[in-house]
Amino acid sequence: MSHNQLTLKYPASWWKNKWREGLPSGNGQIGASVFGAIKEETILITHEDLWHWGQKDVVPDVSHKLDETRKLMDEERYLEASWNLTNALKEQGYNTRLAARFPVADLKLMMQGEHAFKQYRRTLHMETGEVTVSWKDGETAYKRSLFVSRADNAIVYEVQSDRPSIQAELSLVFHPTDSPRLADKCKEMEETVQIKAEGDYIYYAARNDDGTDYGAVLRLISATGSREALPGAIRVSESSSLLVVVKVFVKGRREQEWARLQEELSPIQADYKELLNAHAELHGRLFRSASLQLGAAHDERTNEELLLEAYDGEAPTSLIEKMWAYGRYLFISGTREQGYPFGMYGLWGGDYRLTWCHNMANENVQMMYWHAPAGGLSELMPALIHYYDSMMNDFRDNARKLYGCRGIYIPAGSTPGIGVPNQIVPVIMNWTSAAGWLARHYYEYYLYTGDKAFLKRKVLPFMKEVALFYEDFLVLGEDGFYKYYPSVSPENTPQNFMPTDGRPLAHPMPTTINATMDFAVMKELLSHLVEGSCEAGVYGDEVEKWEQMIRRIPPYQVNKDGAIREWMNETFDDRYDHRHLSHIYPIFPGQEFTREEQPELFEAFETAVKKRLIGAQSGWSLVHMAAIYARLGDGNKALECLDILSRSCLLNNFFTLHNDWRNMGVCMNMTEAPIQMDANMGWVNAVQEMLLYVSPKLVKLLPALPDKWQQGSVTDLRFCTGRLSMSWDTRKGSFRAQLVAERATAITVKLPERFDAYSWSGDSSKVTPSALGRHCYELRLEPGEALTVSCEG
Numbered sequence: 001m002s003h004n005q006l007t008l009k010y011p012a013s014w015w016k017n018k019w020r021e022g023l024p025s026g027n028g029q030i031g032a033s034v035f036g037a038i039k040e041e042t043i044l045i046t047h048e049d050l051w052h053w054g055q056k057d058v059v060p061d062v063s064h065k066l067d068e069t070r071k072l073m074d075e076e077r078y079l080e081a082s083w084n085l086t087n088a089l090k091e092q093g094y095n096t097r098l099a100a101r102f103p104v105a106d107l108k109l110m111m112q113g114e115h116a117f118k119q120y121r122r123t124l125h126m127e128t129g130e131v132t133v134s135w136k137d138g139e140t141a142y143k144r145s146l147f148v149s150r151a152d153n154a155i156v157y158e159v160q161s162d163r164p165s166i167q168a169e170l171s172l173v174f175h176p177t178d179s180p181r182l183a184d185k186c187k188e189m190e191e192t193v194q195i196k197a198e199g200d201y202i203y204y205a206a207r208n209d210d211g212t213d214y215g216a217v218l219r220l221i222s223a224t225g226s227r228e229a230l231p232g233a234i235r236v237s238e239s240s241s242l243l244v245v246v247k248v249f250v251k252g253r254r255e256q257e258w259a260r261l262q263e264e265l266s267p268i269q270a271d272y273k274e275l276l277n278a279h280a281e282l283h284g285r286l287f288r289s290a291s292l293q294l295g296a297a298h299d300e301r302t303n304e305e306l307l308l309e310a311y312d313g314e315a316p317t318s319l320i321e322k323m324w325a326y327g328r329y330l331f332i333s334g335t336r337e338q339g340y341p342f343g344m345y346g347l348w349g350g351d352y353r354l355t356w357c358h359n360m361a362n363e364n365v366q367m368m369y370w371h372a373p374a375g376g377l378s379e380l381m382p383a384l385i386h387y388y389d390s391m392m393n394d395f396r397d398n399a400r401k402l403y404g405c406r407g408i409y410i411p412a413g414s415t416p417g418i419g420v421p422n423q424i425v426p427v428i429m430n431w432t433s434a435a436g437w438l439a440r441h442y443y444e445y446y447l448y449t450g451d452k453a454f455l456k457r458k459v460l461p462f463m464k465e466v467a468l469f470y471e472d473f474l475v476l477g478e479d480g481f482y483k484y485y486p487s488v489s490p491e492n493t494p495q496n497f498m499p500t501d502g503r504p505l506a507h508p509m510p511t512t513i514n515a516t517m518d519f520a521v522m523k524e525l526l527s528h529l530v531e532g533s534c535e536a537g538v539y540g541d542e543v544e545k546w547e548q549m550i551r552r553i554p555p556y557q558v559n560k561d562g563a564i565r566e567w568m569n570e571t572f573d574d575r576y577d578h579r580h581l582s583h584i585y586p587i588f589p590g591q592e593f594t595r596e597e598q599p600e601l602f603e604a605f606e607t608a609v610k611k612r613l614i615g616a617q618s619g620w621s622l623v624h625m626a627a628i629y630a631r632l633g634d635g636n637k638a639l640e641c642l643d644i645l646s647r648s649c650l651l652n653n654f655f656t657l658h659n660d661w662r663n664m665g666v667c668m669n670m671t672e673a674p675i676q677m678d679a680n681m682g683w684v685n686a687v688q689e690m691l692l693y694v695s696p697k698l699v700k701l702l703p704a705l706p707d708k709w710q711q712g713s714v715t716d717l718r719f720c721t722g723r724l725s726m727s728w729d730t731r732k733g734s735f736r737a738q739l740v741a742e743r744a745t746a747i748t749v750k751l752p753e754r755f756d757a758y759s760w761s762g763d764s765s766k767v768t769p770s771a772l773g774r775h776c777y778e779l780r781l782e783p784g785e786a787l788t789v790s791c792e793g
Helices: 065-074 078-082 084-091 180-190 254-265 272-287 303-311 317-334 382-389 392-403 434-449 452-473 516-536 543-551 599-610 619-631 635-648 678-691
Strands: 005-008 023-026 030-034 040-047 105-111 117-125 130-137 140-149 154-161 166-173 194-198 201-207 213-223 226-230 233-239 241-252 291-294 692-694 698-701 711-719 722-729 734-741 745-750 759-761 767-769 776-781 786-791
Touching: 005 303, 023 117, 023 130, 023 140, 023 317, 030 130, 030 140, 030 154, 040 154, 040 241, 065 078, 065 084, 078 084, 105 154, 105 213, 140 272, 154 166, 154 272, 166 194, 166 201, 166 213, 166 241, 180 201, 194 226, 201 254, 213 233, 213 254, 233 241, 241 254, 272 317, 291 317, 303 317, 303 635, 317 635, 317 678, 382 392, 382 434, 382 452, 392 452, 434 452, 434 516, 452 516, 452 543, 516 543, 599 619, 619 635, 619 678, 635 678, 678 692, 678 711, 692 711, 698 722, 734 745, 734 776, 776 786
Parallel strands: 698 745
Antiparallel strands: 005 117, 023 030, 030 040, 040 105, 105 166, 117 130, 130 140, 140 154, 154 241, 166 233, 194 201, 201 213, 213 241, 226 233, 291 711, 692 698, 711 722, 722 734, 734 786, 745 776, 759 786, 767 776
């Protein structure tokens, strides 16, 4: 278990925003975060469907502005053109605001101690989702344990001591804001709070801005010693153990919901261990869907000790693998198949309007799902698909009213039910590739599941709507190639349009012509649409049109530095001082070509990555860069990116931050340093990319193994039609991999270059050398068949 646990020697201790350092538990719907203080334990309670303060305006028809914008760009009045659509919406008084998730309540436990604490530990057991806090008070040992149950959809909380010394008071209270600007609005919310304690129950409710109630019911299941109900609390005295179960409601009426939850809680008779076992079976199946071990020994050091070593320059290998496991843990705890997509704060945001607490689809949402298919977590991907499918009417309306196009336009930012434009600035409004980029995840879900019914019902219709927008939006130039404008490379401004007086403007002039990313996303979308339509036997009369559209996409361009141009128009100069790497899309996250297929063009992409300045990066862009270096085959540089992140943007509970609040010069400056768990998920993906490259036709094993990872093993990573496990020891020169087909499989496998004298076991007729080169083999397997390849050194 120690291999998959995080241990801290400190409680949450960030000044004021202590929720930032909580240890999280969740079942995809309900979240709980443990702060861990001995005298006053705080457990933040959240729910996936608790949102407020959104405003959805009707989008005005400003589609006539597209021709004006293009005319201004043709006249080289780029800055004016950049603001044309944005200003038109502002002039109409358009003022949509995205909603924000916020906490349900805090569960408080007040305990008195006789002596100063010692041997304090706060631990997250990732295999079970359990958080424990333990310490000694004099010679008395205490332990508090909590998990959010998948089996009972409830928070389960136990307090124990080795003698009847527990003097405790339990309550449910309004979670305070740490933001002065929200104090008045939160005070209004707090005035709607109602709390009452009756017998072994505490009832809590407050009113949301839509007029519905939300809240929780706590039941004290068992407690030794004595207990009494106080106004709004329960006191337990001279106890050696107590067990509490909490259930949560949203969008209801308090009296009815209190009665319902009391009815659900009243039959519970099981003890803590029984409740945990029922949950752990469900949680563990997801957590153990894949495993990773780097090195032979388990590292027993605490989070703080691992971070101190990382701070000296290189992250310990055990930190790398713990972060891989932790990112997966957060993902399976923070989303579910029929719920909402994983959010920037997971389920554990601790205030009422946090920075970037919406779903942002110009990098962040996508990054949180990159790891899922190869990591064996495809079953959680439908949440993303259902979420965007639920707002298709908004997206169609957007395309028609903003650009006069059929199909769909997805704004970068959204929250449930608000799929209309909201961030009314050029860098967001003029970017039209969100739908195309999201379509990659739709199609990837099909590739890894083989669900052709889903392909026909959900994936292809969505992709066809994206293609319809392109069909109407693009302009065919005299040279026979498309002109894509307005066009944005998120969130960069060309160097020759940056202010020359040094003013710190975030997005001075982002609107351009022919951003490389826009064409790369479009090409991928159309290619998948053609391929998927042929496989499903639908849209046959439109395939030729889509293929012609692909041929009209101009070729990628290389600048004077030998780097791929970020804008395929020489009016716009490349700017390397930026965190986004959008123009690298064709090789990551896209898979348009590999080094084996187009080495010269591939090298131009590599040059563009190496010219990006480290001081311009953020937490998420460092893991993005790590994944790109893995695609480039450079495991050492990929690992270096994770090293930098570990010493700049990691809290002691291993939540990732947008930037280093200490301003140490290795990433962009920003005072707030908001939590952004996209980098937690991106870390998982970067590690997997170093170990495995997967496309529908090509699988590379250990394509970017860092020199430092001399020994290791993985089990049950996925390729599109099966799973594989590997082990290696570079010192001994040994390697072994087993590939198991779950569906009919026809792939090329490239084995690691660093090993030699490979031998295959199994049916040799299933393996033939590939024309792709040395160590490459064609595999043909039927469902259930397996092949093993090894090198004994």
